[in-house]
Amino acid sequence: MLAAAEGLGLQPGEEAAWVILLEAELRALDHYEPVLGLPDTLKAKALLPAREAWIAAIAAQGRELSFDFDAPLEALKQQEATSWKPLRSVGARSYPVLEAGAAANFRTQMNQEVAQLIRSSFPSLKDSDKPEPPSA
Numbered sequence: 001m002l003a004a005a006e007g008l009g010l011q012p013g014e015e016a017a018w019v020i021l022l023e024a025e026l027r028a029l030d031h032y033e034p035v036l037g038l039p040d041t042l043k044a045k046a047l048l049p050a051r052e053a054w055i056a057a058i059a060a061q062g063r064e065l066s067f068d069f070d071a072p073l074e075a076l077k078q079q080e081a082t083s084w085k086p087l088r089s090v091g092a093r094s095y096p097v098l099e100a101g102a103a104a105n106f107r108t109q110m111n112q113e114v115a116q117l118i119r120s121s122f123p124s125l126k127d128s129d130k131p132e133p134p135s136a
Contacts, residue, residue, distance in 0.1 A: 008065050008095070015103040017058050017096040018067075021051060024110035028118045031133040035124035043121045050117055052088070058106050059096040067095035111135070 010016065025047070034040050069088045076082055098106060115132050119125050 008067065008097075010097055013100040014062075014097045015100070016065075017055055017062065017098055017103075017106060020098075020103060020107050021054060021110050021114070024107070024114040025118070027111065027133060028115040031115070032119060032122075032125055032128060032130055034118070034122045037124065039123040043123060046121050047117065054110065054113070055094065055096060058098065058102070059094065061102045061106075062096045062098035065095040065097055066093045068093060108135070 008016075036044075069092055070086065070090060073082075073084060073086055076084065111133065119128065119132075
């Protein structure tokens, strides 16, 4: 998605909200290091509606582009057998991009909220005493 974002015609200083959100998820997962066994995997499904809500809430602060979220997964499936699941529901194409100020605010918000959701949702992190990730 990061490589595709460059080809979507982002203006200088603009950032894609989806990229910011997924970077926050990866950052939280890297920091907390959950087991990601079956219990965590099942609870990770709570991220799906949360992602959509966060993106819907920020969309009005930027401009809307269209991105085919299905194409990269379909291309991967053509090359190899995979159990990867779609990032979004089939046919979802909304791809908000934000100016620098809105992107910075969204990044700060996502770093906090995504980390809190992951920590509170994943059973393997229930007894974790790790503090929240440091500010990016």
